[in-house]
Amino acid sequence: MTVSEQCVCVDRSRIALELPTPAGGALPVEFRLRPETVEVWIDFHRKAAFDRDTLAAWLVSPRRPLTTDGAADEMAWVVDPSLRVAFALPSVTTWTLPPVVEQQLRERV
Secondary structure, eight states: OOOGGGEEEEEESSEEEEOOOTTTTTTEEEEOOOOEEEEEETTTTEEEEEEHHHHHHHHHHHOOOOHHHHHHHHEEEOOOSOOOEEEEETTTEEEEHHHHHHHHHHHHH
């Protein structure tokens, strides 16, 4: 699923957006930028933390899914067929992130 750029809210320490669900609802997601980690908050609950340096290196040349210990079957950063960065929740769906979110992640992580 592709996320509309209109759903994106960017400030200094977070990137927040609503991801459309297959059932037609919206799932609030935040990427909270901490000094050493990027936390993933889904529906206002912290679900994972990715090492900031590891995520930054992956964003430069994403090839294989990037997961974190304890969340491997819950979520991952992936690359979609058009080679754009996507965020996957295997039990829900995969969302291709808007270019503005991808750019913000690359610049700020």
